[in-house]
Amino acid sequence: MVTETESPLITSNYKPTKELSNEGADLVDRAKTYIRAILHDSLHIQPSERVYILYDEDVELTQILTAAYADIANEHTNIDFTNFNQHTADDILAHLATLKANDCVILIQSQQFRLNEYRIRLELFKRNIKTIEHLHLNIIKPEEYKNYVESLAFSPVKYRDLALRIKDKLDKCQKVLVECQDGSQCEYTGGMNDCKLNIGDYKGMSGIGGTYPIGEVFTESRDLSKVNGQMSIWAYPSLAKTLEIPPEPIVLTIKNGLIEFDPENGIYPKNSTETFNQLLTLIRDGEGEICVREFGLGLNEGMGKSAIVTDISAFERQHGMHISLGKKHNVYKTSAIKTKQTRFHIDVFIDLKNITILDDNTCLFDDGKYLV
DSSP: OOSOOSSOSOBSSOOOSSOOOHHHHHHHHHHHHHHHHIIIIISOOOTTSOEEEEEOOSSHHHHHHHHHHHGGGGTOOOEEEEEGGGSOHHHHHHHHTTOOTTOEEEEEOSSOOOSSSSOHHHHHHHTTOEEEEEOOTTTSOGGGHHHHHHHTTOOHHHHHHHHHHHHHHHHHOSEEEEEETTSOEEEEESOBOOOEEESSOOTTOSSOEEESSOOEEEEEBSSGGGEEEEEEEEEEEOTTSBEEOOSSOEEEEEETTEEOOBGGGTBOOBTOOHHHHHHHHHHHHHHSSOBEEEEEEEOBTTOBTTBOOSBHHHHTTBSEEEEEESSOOSSOOOTTSOGGGOOOOEEEEEOEEEEEETTTTEEEEETTEEOO
């Protein structure tokens, strides 16, 4: 962010300072439809509500998204734009202070905007201001831009019923069996915590909006020690927080909710890589052991094995399953883990074949599809 500029803080429209590529211009056209649906179907933007778009132009994807959001100016005239990199934090904070409850802020960020020590979105939620974040866009490779844009097509109108059916099954069950493509199996016993939904349906929620793309049902075992077996993973985050795909799936052995990993005695996951061992070492050294927590089911068909998005915060919504390693979870609290002990929440992606509710042998997921 610069400290002095002659450009106005607020503009009523957006004109890219850098010319979009032909592919970028095509993606703007595709994104317009998806973004209009997000604003109408999820945020329920009304003509009387102000929309403030805070953006940067450090990568072409931020330009693509800003241009797509700007298209709503054709039907929503109460809209302002600010280029984050051309103005001071004090000026931007002063403008944010003029917004009222039910107004809307869109943050389009090549990295993540910092105006003070607080997360902007969380502070806006406290004021009942609707907020959408697109972040870490500089991590995403140009050849992945199309996948990211397609992930914005996820709609609560289409997926709400599926998400509720999955939630109903997992909330009531006592035993879940996860089977991977290599035949490895892991069993969750003793029931799951109440599922949370991240599907763009914000009815009854205190904060309207969130980090996009969306599309996820998540829970965890009610008793974290009741997770046993093996699961293979096809991708995991690097220490730089980008997606890493090993030459062959890595097989995790889980005993009483903990990953078996003891390099001093030669115990590693099967097919593990040097970078994955580094990740496990980081967690073990920081927390003393490697706990399995989140059981996440991604519903977003815009991302997956054949549609990669390198940024982990986006890709965790990919169509399939992920689990989190580490004791940290911002939603679920358990007396078995003290908050001061938690440091890590690292998502890894399961090489999933099927998920079965053993209580009644209901197949929840098979052959790449949710079946409930």
